[in-house]
Amino acid sequence: MKRTRSQTKESISVSKSESLTASSSKLPFRAKKIPRLPSSSNNNKNKETLIPEDSTPPPLPTPKPLTSTGEMELALHHLRAADVTLAACIDAFPTPHFHTHRSPFFSLVKSIISQQLSNKASQSIEDRFVALCGGPHSVGPDSVLALSAQQLRGVGISGPKATYLHDLASKYRDGLLSDSSILEMDDETLYKKLTMVKGIGPWSVHMFMIFTLHRPDVLPVGDLVVRRGVERLYGLKSLPQPSQMEKLCEQWKPYRSVGSWYMYRLVEAKGILPLPPPTSLL
Numbered sequence: 001m002k003r004t005r006s007q008t009k010e011s012i013s014v015s016k017s018e019s020l021t022a023s024s025s026k027l028p029f030r031a032k033k034i035p036r037l038p039s040s041s042n043n044n045k046n047k048e049t050l051i052p053e054d055s056t057p058p059p060l061p062t063p064k065p066l067t068s069t070g071e072m073e074l075a076l077h078h079l080r081a082a083d084v085t086l087a088a089c090i091d092a093f094p095t096p097h098f099h100t101h102r103s104p105f106f107s108l109v110k111s112i113i114s115q116q117l118s119n120k121a122s123q124s125i126e127d128r129f130v131a132l133c134g135g136p137h138s139v140g141p142d143s144v145l146a147l148s149a150q151q152l153r154g155v156g157i158s159g160p161k162a163t164y165l166h167d168l169a170s171k172y173r174d175g176l177l178s179d180s181s182i183l184e185m186d187d188e189t190l191y192k193k194l195t196m197v198k199g200i201g202p203w204s205v206h207m208f209m210i211f212t213l214h215r216p217d218v219l220p221v222g223d224l225v226v227r228r229g230v231e232r233l234y235g236l237k238s239l240p241q242p243s244q245m246e247k248l249c250e251q252w253k254p255y256r257s258v259g260s261w262y263m264y265r266l267v268e269a270k271g272i273l274p275l276p277p278p279t280s281l282l
Contacts, residue, residue, distance in 0.1 A: 229263025
């Protein structure tokens with residue numbers, strides 16, 4: 001059967017439309033996936049676990065100094081109850097007294113000057129140093145930085161100690177340390193800050209914390225006298241190591257400074273406790 005011209009045109013147009021439809025069904029690029037929105041439960045979960053970047057733990061409270069009213073009485077009561085062996089020392093020796101009238105800066109300067117010197121030699125050099133600064137009230141970071149190493153050597157301060165004094169004064173000048181911030185720092189922070197100063201080591205920091213700041217819970221594990229006192233107190237066969245000191249004196253917390261003070265008295269007495277004063281019968 002022959003097709004008419006109109007039928008032929010009609011079939012051609014149909015075939016063209018079909019071919020266009022087939023080719024258009026095959027896209028020349030990949031279809032993009034539409035991301036799913038997180039559910040409200042996931043959003044809440046993520047919000048709960050977020051931690052602010054600027055969050056910092058609160059600073060530890062600064063302990064009351066032993067010179068605070070009633071603090072020494074609390075310390076002695078605690079130590080007597082916590083350690084029966086130490087209680088004998090407390091009853092045999094007078095009550096500890098902690099007092100100083102020097103500023104923290106002046107005390108640190110004195111600590112550096114007195115290193116590895118006898119008390120007499122240290123005091124002589126300190127007197128000449130104070131006079132060089134212009135008197136006790138003139139001893140400060142600026143006056144120390146104004147002195148050259150040669151001037152400091154002229155009053156008996158060694159070259160290395162002159163460097164230590166300048167480093168301490170520089171840290172005060174730069175704001176890394178100050179008398180007010182030292183008084184406000186907790187024990188751990190203060191230890192880290194002070195041991196950053198050249199010439200100031202753990203022992204110097206412990207002595208400063210006990211005898212200048214009167215911090216109640218300092219155990220100078222590297223102090224030979226305190227170690228000797230602990231050895232005699234507990235009848236040990238040899239000097240205790242720092243780790244052993246920590247364990248033995250754990251029961252003294254939070255008044256290990258007072259316990260250490262009694263170790264000095266015990267060694268001075270050569271391990272023999274003096275008889276307690278007679279009790280009044282009135």
